Amino acid sequence: MDSFTAITLAVFLPFILAGILPVVEKVLKNRIGWYAAAVALLSLILVAQVAPTVIHGENIQGSIPWIPSVGIDLSFYGDGLSIMFGLIVSGIGVIIMAYSNGYMSKREDLPRYYQQLLFFMGSMLGMVFSANLIQLFIFWELTSITSFMLIGYWRNRPMSVYGATKSLLVTATGGLFMLAGFLLLNAMTGTFDIPTILHSESMIEFIKDHELFIFALILILIGAASKSAQGPFYIWLPNAMEAPTPVSAFLHSATMVKAGIYLVARIHPMFSGTDAWFILVSGVGIITMLVAGFLAFRQTDIKGILAYSTISQLAYLMTMYGYTTHIHPGIGVAAATFHLLNHATFKASLFLVAGIVAHETATRDITKMGGLRKEMPITFILATIGALAMAGIPPLNGFLSKELFYEASWEMGAELGGAFTFVIPALAVLGGVFTFAYSIKLIDGIFLGKRPSRGLPEHIHDPGWTMILPTAFLALLIILFGLVPSIPAHYIIEPATEAILLEPVDLHVSLWHGLTPSLAMTIVTFILGLLIYTRYDSIAAWQNRFNSKHPMISVNYFYDAAVNNAKSTTFGFSSRMQPGTIKTYVTALLLLMIVLFIIPIIVLTPDIIPSTLNFDIQAYEGIVYLFMIVAALGAALLPRYLPAIVSLSGLGYLVGLLFIYLQAPDLALTQVLVETLTTIIFLLAIVKIPQKFREHITPSVMTRDLLIASAVALTVFIMMINATQGIVPPFESLSHYFIEKSIPLAGGHNMVNVVLVDFRAYDTLGEIAVLCLAALGVYNLIHSRGEEE
Amino acid sequence: MTTIITKTVTRICLPLVILFSISLLLAGHNNPGGGFIGGVMFASVIALTYIVFGIDHIRSFFNPDWADLFASGLLLASLTAFAALPFGHNFFRSAVEFLHLPFFGEVELVSAALFDLGVYFVVIGSLLSVLKNVGDDK
Structure with missing residues (x-):
């Protein structure tokens, strides 16, 4: 099997095999989750099988004609960046599907759950391997739609519906902005094919000098920011936590929210190196990193803390991609890519721990927990590994990529000079301090201290192996990547960085690299983090007071106002347009x-x-x-x-x-x-x-x-x-054509019938479909009216 | 409405009209007729029986789910649209074949006739499903 076929199969098999899932369910019943895990594993194997080719520096490319008249083909492109995402998506996919077997109750609608998860996985793989901008957009919106369905999985809960609607409104609208940006890109280059643009230096230079450059950049970045919950678009992610926890771990921490980051990395060669790139990408990144990290303090829901932390961590990545305008691109991009991989491991594992804790204690409120280390020792260890990696403690993988982030920020400050020499590193450290504080809070709040006397079930214990093993596997990766960073660095990060920068990269990551400014920044982070942690609760209380005093200072306030306004306006409009007579x-x-x-x-x-x-x-x-x-x-x-x-x-x-x-x-x-x-x-x-x-x-x-x-x-x-x-x-009358062609082309003497079933058969198909819909409509009208009465 | 005359006439008409409706369907490609007309004719005569003998009486021995019929008709029509794709032709490409059979002479086989059959089922199914639902509504 050649590489192109493998990638095509990896993308479409999840769709096809999810399609027959209701049939498989008849045989497997409750064990359907293992089938889903096997499908994800199949995709993982297919992607992994082509990885060696890509690591050796050979890109995969191929296409099947789709709409050739407008230059849109079904085409896939595999370079280091897409392979890295492909491995993360299918790999975490396997872990999540396996974990779900323990998490999801047998009473739930399991076929729908796994079907949507597989649809999502297929869409996400399709997106990262897309070689065509329009195709990328289609898969992009498919991930938004599957995310919408999964957030609203419990459709009877008003908060699920609210969260699902919000995520769809924000991310799908952002996608439309992105599409407009793609069209501008097409107007500049005359092609939708990504590799063609990437490998043409003259085209890239032309884009950077073009007057549409800034508009295309802003539009595409709006798409990326809405998907990756950056800037004011972050509001959908906290509400997306209404999804089942495996979904949050999969979509809303490890994969889908990184689609925006993927997009920024993908368009990096076309737009980077300009002032606009630095100001927009790093600017939004730094602000989001600080605001989201700070707002995490207020959260009492474990998943809420993790959501704000995800927003803040993704903002790190954005910030680093933006740095490349001013410092040597290798540092920022490699650091961001490494952190992206590490974040996928530690954040997914933390979400899975949150799922375990919620599953066993029946609450996600951190204020009601404490002292669970004795009852859930294994979970405690796994949570500690994840949280310490997030806090950036050596020798875990989070430490390494955070060091790189500090290093890049330090150089960035030095490059800009003046006040920036210290301001930029200071802001980076502040982001790290917040991260450190809420990471400690997760361990301390759930597992340390005293068990509250009321509010928790009497017997709490570690869950079964179906939930422990997937989480433990992620924890193992965290340690492995931390102790032997050369493995991910050589096989994953280097190819990905090369794909983003389009030039060879030699990356050296090690736990100890001397007394550098970044080491000093890390030490400052730990000290300040501990200091802030002692004031954690009073900061949260201050945030709550501030919020109730000034409800207007919140993006959500404007979102809710806009949505409610739109609702009442459309309701008024439609009741005027459709009075019913x-x-x-x-x-x-x-x-x-x-x-x-x-x-x-x-x-x-x-x-x-x-x-x-x-x-x-x-x-x-x-x-x-x-x-x-x-x-x-x-x-x-x-x-x-x-x-x-x-x-x-x-x-x-x-x-x-x-x-x-x-x-x-x-x-x-x-x-x-x-x-x-x-x-x-x-x-x-x-x-x-x-x-x-x-x-x-x-x-x-x-x-x-x-x-x-x-x-x-x-x-x-x-x-x-x-x-x-x-x-x-x-x-001219059309009848002459039909009179002439009816017998030679369709072999019929009755022209009316030939027009209906042959020449205009597509119209007829539409008409009979409408007829069927009308019949169904009448059925519904009559039967639903009976129910209401 | 349900006099003895209408009942007798309906009873005699029913098989004849159904036969005629099928012949309209088959003749459609070369002579007046086709799936739509045949379908409407079939539906009308069933509707007539519903009215003359009462829908409840008919349903006691003949109660198909018309929704199945229109769904399968739509499926059949869509499938004929895709049938040409595996042979490398475009969507909805039709094929004509002439067969020489003993007894019948030359018979023309048109793939569009399958599409027409789909139309026939959809028309019958949807019309009668509407009629049955409206008739059921108390």
């Missing part, structure tokens, strides 16, 4: 019809009514017309339903007769049958509605209806005159 709808439709038909006729024809008319009416036709007029008058004037309906049907049958005279047997047949059927339906309905229908028609309403009816009649008359007299010049 059929007469209003018909009136609106008819008036629109008049406008739409009359305008082209006025524009296209010299005379609205042609001056030379050529009518050739036979006597027997004349008689039919006469009867038709009588029947039409009868339908309009007869005072009761039954006679009016009979009169209307008579009119219909007369039209059918006319079709026979005009040698259109198909139309005549259809007309007669449809007329019969509508009459039958009328007769069925007639017994259920009031027999008089003229009670509340006032003279003014009558006049209005009369006017509309006459106008419609006049319009149709003008239309027919113009059509039958052949005086709409710009268009």
Whole structure:
């Protein structure tokens, strides 16, 4: 199997195998999670299988034509960056699916859960391997949609629904901004193909000098920030914690929230090295890092703390990618990429620990916990490893990448000079201090101290191995990456960094690299972190007081106001647009019809009514017309339903007769049958509605209806005159084409039928689909009305 | 409405109309007819029986789920659209084949006829499902 096929399979197999999951469930019942884990493992193997090729410096590329006319193919591109993401997504995927077997209750709707998880995994893999900007966008939005469904997994909980809606509104809208940015990129380069742009120096130079550069950059960064919860767009992530905890670990810490980071890394060659890049990426990064790290103090929900911590940690990555404008790009990008990998391990493991704790204690409120170390010793160890890695304690992996972050910040400050020499390192240290403090809080609050006398179940214990093993595996990775950093550095970080920078990189990471400024910064971080931790609760209390005093100083305040406003506006609009009386709808439709038909006729024809008319009416036709007029008058004037309906049907049958005279047997047949059927339906309905229908028609309403009816009649008359007299010049009649081609192309003599089932079969398919929907709609209307009563 | 005359007429009409509806479906490609007309005709005659003999009486011995019919019709029609893809043709490409059978003479096989059959099922299924639901509504 060649590499391209392997990647294509890794992306699409999760979709296909998730599709048959409801069938598999019939056989496997509750063990369906192991099936899902096996699917994830399959993707992991497929990605891992192509990894050696990429590590040796060979990129994978291939495509299948999709919409060639606009240059959009289904194309995949595998370089170090996408392979790293591919490994993280499928690897964490296996861990999460396995863990879910222990976490999810057997009573839950398991097929839906695993199906959506697999759909998400497929979308995420598709996104990171996309070689085409439009394809990237499609998979990007698919991850938003699957995330929406998974956050709202417990659909009866109002907070789940709120969180799901919020995440969809923020991330999907951000995606649209990103699409606009991609279109600008296309306008500049003339291609949607990412590798083409990346490997063309002239194109990249052209982008950087282009006047659209700044707009494209801002639009794409809005997309990235909304997905990775940066800047004001962070608000969706804390609410996304309503999802089942394995979902939070998978989507909202390890993978999906990193899509924005992936995007920033992906467009790095096109946009970096400019002042705008540094100001926007690092600026937003530093602010988000500090604000989110600070706001984490207030959280009492374990997952809430982890959510704010995720936002803050992702902001580290952003900050470092932005540094490359001013310092040697190798340092910032390598540091960010390494930290990205480390964050995926320690944050996912912390989420899994949070899941275990919530599963065993039935609460996620950290204020109600304490002293669990004796009852859950294994969990305590695993949590400690994760939290200390996050705090940046040696020899765990978080220490290494944080050192690199400090090193990059130190150089950044030195490069900018002046006040920045100390301001930038100081801000970096402050971010680290916050991280240190809430990391300690997680261990101290849950496992150390005294067990509260009330609020916790009596017997708490470590969970079964299905939940312990996946978490332990992550903890092992944390230690391994920390002790032997050359393994990830050589096999994962170097290829990824090379893919971002498009030049060879030689990376050396070690636990001890002498007495450097970054070591001093780390020591300062620990000291300040411990000091701040002693004031942790009073800071949180101050934040709470501030928040209740100034509710306006919050992004959520504006989000809620905007959403509520939109709700009431659309509700008012739709109740005005849809008052529920059929007469209003018909009136609106008819008036629109008049406008739409009359305008082209006025524009296209010299005379609205042609001056030379050529009518050739036979006597027997004349008689039919006469009867038709009588029947039409009868339908309009007869005072009761039954006679009016009979009169209307008579009119219909007369039209059918006319079709026979005009040698259109198909139309005549259809007309007669449809007329019969509508009459039958009328007769069925007639017994259920009031027999008089003229009670509340006032003279003014009558006049209005009369006017509309006459106008419609006049319009149709003008239309027919113009059509039958052949005086709409710009268009040639289509019938010649169909008369000529009907037999050679479709082998049918009945042109009407051939048009329906062959030439315009796609239209017909749409129409019968509408027919099915209408039937389902009627079913729902009738049955749901019964339920409400 | 349910006089002895209508009942007798309906009883005689029912099989004839169904046969005619099927012949319309099959004739459609070359002569007047087709899935839509055939379907409407079938639905009308069933509707007529529903009214003349009473929907509850009919349902006591003949009560298909019309939703199944329109769903399978839509599936069939969509599948014929995709059928050409594995042969490297475009979506909805139709095929015509002439067969020489003893007894029938030359018979024309058109892939579009399968699509028409789908239309036929959808029309019958959706119309009768609407009718049954409206008729059921107390």
